[in-house]
Amino acid sequence: xxLLDIRNVxxxxxxxxxxxxxxxxxxxxxxxxxVGPSGCGKTTLLRIIAGFDDPDGGDLLLDGQSLAGMPxxxxxxxxxxxxxxxxxxxxxxxxxAFPLQMAGKSESEIRSRVKETLELVHLTDKARQxxxxxxxxxxxxxxxxxxxxxxxxxxxxxxxxxxxxxxxRVQIQGELIALQREVGITFVFVTHSQEEALALSHRIAVMNxxxxxxxxxxxxxxxxxxxxxxxxFIGTINLLSVDVREATSDHLRLHAAGLGEIxxxxxxxxxxxxxxxxxxxxxxxxxxxxxxxxELDNHFHGTVRDHLYLGDVTLYKIALDNGVxxxxxxxxxxxxxxxxxxxxxxxxxxxxxxxxxxxHD
Amino acid sequence: MTEKRxxxxxxxxxxxxxxxSLPPTLFLLVFFLAPALLMIGASxxxxxxxxxxxxxxxxxxxxxxxxxxxxxxxxxxxxEIFFRSFLxxxxxxxxxxxxxxxxxxxxxxxxxxxRHLLVLLVILPFASNxxxxxxxxxxxxxxxxxxxxxxxxxxxxxxxxxxxxxxPLYTNLxxxxxxxxxxxQDLGAGTWTRFRRITLPLSLPGIWAGSALVxxxxxxxxxxxxxxxxxxxxxxxxxxxxxxxxxRDWPLGSTLSIVLTAAxxxxxxLSALVGRPRRSAP
Numbered sequence: 187x188x189l190l191d192i193r194n195v196x197x198x199x200x201x202x203x204x205x206x207x208x209x210x211x212x213x214x215x216x217x218x219x220x221v222g223p224s225g226c227g228k229t230t231l232l233r234i235i236a237g238f239d240d241p242d243g244g245d246l247l248l249d250g251q252s253l254a255g256m257p258x259x260x261x262x263x264x265x266x267x268x269x270x271x272x273x274x275x276x277x278x279x280x281x282x283a284f285p286l287q288m289a290g291k292s293e294s295e296i297r298s299r300v301k302e303t304l305e306l307v308h309l310t311d312k313a314r315q316x317x318x319x320x321x322x323x324x325x326x327x328x329x330x331x332x333x334x335x336x337x338x339x340x341x342x343x344x345x346x347x348x349x350x351x352x353x354x355r356v357q358i359q360g361e362l363i364a365l366q367r368e369v370g371i372t373f374v375f376v377t378h379s380q381e382e383a384l385a386l387s388h389r390i391a392v393m394n395x396x397x398x399x400x401x402x403x404x405x406x407x408x409x410x411x412x413x414x415x416x417x418x419f420i421g422t423i424n425l426l427s428v429d430v431r432e433a434t435s436d437h438l439r440l441h442a443a444g445l446g447e448i449x450x451x452x453x454x455x456x457x458x459x460x461x462x463x464x465x466x467x468x469x470x471x472x473x474x475x476x477x478x479x480x481e482l483d484n485h486f487h488g489t490v491r492d493h494l495y496l497g498d499v500t501l502y503k504i505a506l507d508n509g510v511x512x513x514x515x516x517x518x519x520x521x522x523x524x525x526x527x528x529x530x531x532x533x534x535x536x537x538x539x540x541x542x543x544x545x546h547d
Numbered sequence: 548m549t550e551k552r553x554x555x556x557x558x559x560x561x562x563x564x565x566x567x568s569l570p571p572t573l574f575l576l577v578f579f580l581a582p583a584l585l586m587i588g589a590s591x592x593x594x595x596x597x598x599x600x601x602x603x604x605x606x607x608x609x610x611x612x613x614x615x616x617x618x619x620x621x622x623x624x625x626x627e628i629f630f631r632s633f634l635x636x637x638x639x640x641x642x643x644x645x646x647x648x649x650x651x652x653x654x655x656x657x658x659x660x661x662r663h664l665l666v667l668l669v670i671l672p673f674a675s676n677x678x679x680x681x682x683x684x685x686x687x688x689x690x691x692x693x694x695x696x697x698x699x700x701x702x703x704x705x706x707x708x709x710x711x712x713x714x715p716l717y718t719n720l721x722x723x724x725x726x727x728x729x730x731x732q733d734l735g736a737g738t739w740t741r742f743r744r745i746t747l748p749l750s751l752p753g754i755w756a757g758s759a760l761v762x763x764x765x766x767x768x769x770x771x772x773x774x775x776x777x778x779x780x781x782x783x784x785x786x787x788x789x790x791x792x793x794x795r796d797w798p799l800g801s802t803l804s805i806v807l808t809a810a811x812x813x814x815x816x817l818s819a820l821v822g823r824p825r826r827s828a829p
Contacts, residue, residue, distance in 0.1 A: 236733060238729060238733075257732075258729075258732045259732050259734075260735075263733075265729075265730070267726055267730055273727060273731070273745065275748050284731070284734055284744075285734040288734055288735030288740065289735060336735075
């Protein structure tokens with residue numbers, strides 16, 4: 187049995203369908219992420235799980251028990267708010283002790299649990315300080331400690347890293363993964379950042395316009411996006427408009443207008459005559475000397491239009507003969523071998539048939 | 548970080564700040580500090596034969612004494628009036644707080660577009676004259692046989708001072724971050740606990756401000772007890788007014804004023820000590 191079962195949940199705000207028949211199961215111990223652009227319904231879903239909002243239709247089951255009509259204070263579900271919402275008049279220790287006091291624990295138990303939990307988030311020396319005396323990263327850890335201390339069945343995190351600077355964000359991501367593994371509590375994480383979703387999660391649900399578009403492991407979502415929206419939202423991707431010329435058990439033969447044929451691996455449910463897009467990640471595109479295509483099943487001629495040097499990698503924009511621009515990502519791992527391609531250089535681009543996926547419209 | 552930035556700005560703008568604050572500083576020096584000092588001097592002087600003050604220097608010697616202070620501390624009646632005044636002020640403050648808190652909470656919790664109107668309604672009584680409003684209470688209380696009683700005095704005091712409690716409370720409550728209440732609820736706090744643990748402690752500065760704005764003026768108020776109270780409901784304010792206008796004993800009036808001011812300052816200092824937020828965990 188799943189820990190949390192979301193069944194056909196819908197929520198409208200006036201004419202807007204914030205959630206449209208959403209069903210989802212979250213397993214115990216999972217780090218589950220809801221990702222999508224702003225307004226996709228992910229925060230609404232989180233508030234419904236926490237109990238701050240009620241669905242217009244559908245039901246939520248936690249451990250098989252319906253949560254309908256149960257107020258937030260009664261749910262064994264805690265939230266880490268985007269603003270952290272630390273109590274400004276209470277010290278770090280008093281903030282962290284709050285949920286235990288609400289649960290009516292004894293003074294001695296509260297004292298020892300607060301000590302343990304502050305150790306867990308490395309804030310023992312800040313116990314007597316007030317939130318305004320802490321840095322952003324420390325406040326974030328207090329918020330985590332406060333939400334974790336009485337072992338909720340489910341921890342909801344509402345864009346908790348949004349307020350931190352980039353460096354700290356990466357550091358806290360690492361801490362979050364370690365923390366979740368250590369405490370074993372199920373995390374439901376909401377973010378609009380696909381990088382965070384990929385880096386943190388066991389499973390990801392990609393949401394758009396109130397619906398769940400695709401659910402899967404990060405590598406699944408990244409390598410086999412279900413449609414144009416997911417392909418475009420998660421990572422960067424090249425999309426070529428194609429129609430299917432031939433679909434056999436051995437291969438797919440696609441035709442890109444003005445460009446030519448593309449050979450790809452077979453995919454279920456694809457038939458000749460379908461129209462769609464061929465999606466190819468920039469790191470799957472090889473850039474070679476013109477004509478030197480080796481074993482690349484698909485290859486085209488092009489010209490370097492632009493390059494973006496990022497230190498570890500360089501992103502090249504290569505204009506193909508029909509005007510389509512492909513992005514190719516090359517690692518700069520061997521300094522001696524890197525020959526920077528200049529704007530206007532003629533190059534060959536190609537990829538193996540295993541690379542890329544066909545997404546039909 | 549915000550504080551640091553504010554500090555930098557103030558450094559650069561120091562001359563401007565001095566220029567801007569000079570007129571109010573001068574005003575306070577001339578019209579507040581100087582009279583206060585004159586009054587301290589007057590409390591040591593003798594009453595003049597036809598009112599006012601006898602000269603401080605007379606027949607080649609200083610004509611100053613502690614006589615009025617002896618007089619004041621030597622008569623229980625003054626202590627009793629002071630005590631009664633503090634009691635009335637405390638009761639008025641408490642009743643105002645109990646009435647104003649739910650009102651301020653309701654205004655702060657109402658739809659944003661209604662708030663200005665509701666605040667306007669709170670201060671609307673100021674649009675008509677204070678004395679006329681107190682006279683209205685005479686008409687209200689007369690038929691009910693409550694006029695000239697302590698009840699009438701406190702009712703009038705509460706009525707007049709209520710807005711001074713509502714406004715600072717509303718200003719404070721309006722600024723509360725609603726996410727804190729959601730967080731408390733999320734962590735298991737019910738309605739009453741949320742109020743007790745979050746809203747109430749965070750509104751303490753508003754409570755102190757409102758209480759000071761009610762307590763101090765009530766303590767010196769003489770018009771309301773004079774109009775609504777009986778002969779036995781005389782307060783410090785009436786006593787002081789009597790010394791200056793009726794008995795022509797300026798030195799005693801000054802002494803009473805000084806003792807009253809000292810008592811209020813002492814109380815303010817005490818409340819600042821008690822009301823200061825705790826800086827460390829128990």
